[in-house]
Amino acid sequence: MSGWQAGLERRWSEPHRHHHDRTHLADVLAALDELAAGGEPFDAEVVRTAAWFHDAVYDPRADDNEERSAELALELLPSDENPSEVARLVRITRTHAADAGDSNAAALCDADLSVLASDRERYDRYADNVRREYAHVPDADFHAGRAAILVGFLERAALFTTATGRARWESPARANLDREIATLRSR
Template identity: 30%
Template sequence: MILKEKFEKICLNSTNDSNLIEKLWFEIEKKYSAKSRHYHNLQHLENMFREIENVKDKIENVNIISYSIFYHDVIYDVTSKSNEEKSAEVSKEKLELLDLNSEEILKVYEQILATKSHKKSDDEDTNFLLDADLSILGKGYEDYLEYIKQIRKEYSIYPDFLYKPGRKKVLEHFLELESIFKTGYFKDKYEVQARKNIEMELIVLGIKN
């Protein structure tokens, strides 16, 4: 599996303990393969890595951003409002086992926390992470429709009268941003289509102002 190989490769930069690496990968794979995960799954991670691959020459620390991708949604409970904080804590706990230095662990921690608000960061690597995370918003119409369905399935415990207003709030937050994407590369690639997709989804939800 490409993701597993990628995880092993970055871990080997700080440890030779293959059993530990295997254990950490198994934990990640199990979390992202949960039956409740229809969008925030291994495929989401694969897509993020494909996006990052296109800009790796612009990224200061590929290892750090890779760890952030692997752990940013490791905790994902649709009933919780602290998934990012919990995921960041898990990353800290696990990366300490790999003997990363405190500065590297803190950077991953902060990058994961940044995925909560998706505000532009002073750290450009963080901005690339945020943009890769949201890249689905700017994909083609068919891919976006599939994304909508997957998100709805993840929130299937909520009836429409609760889901739709909540989803509307999230979408309108993106539209209110000066720019959904923080980096020039992603802005040029996805911004226009992302806004069209979001407007379309608001119409589909049937609660467009």
């Protein structure tokens, strides 16, 4: 383990993290492995490094987590680990909108969103953990805001950019989002 990874492990273990924690990081790294095994063409080393940094700074009350995480990558990574590309990828996770032909961004965004395709029990745990991270937000505001975010995802032609992501995760993710939106709107 490199020095920057040890420092990031401490960040990923902060007590206020319920979803954006070490389990999420491990899930994203496993999803990247799945995308690579599916034949997706991306720079695995750079994208895996970006996965480590993509939520390295996480404060649910802040709106600049991706930018601060990207800046951390620029600060901590040696030049031979392509810090500018890592920072660029981290910034893209703010919108999860990879440009056509950007295979590195497509892989990172798809891996980050792969939790949306989890089985029902895992998805419900994920949704509960997101709510715990936003415990400071009143219920009505959280329900409306979360539903708006999820509807925004559903309005996309595809949630996942890679062929592997679409084939494996698109249908179950859409079903989970529909179900959570219905639950949020019923509250």
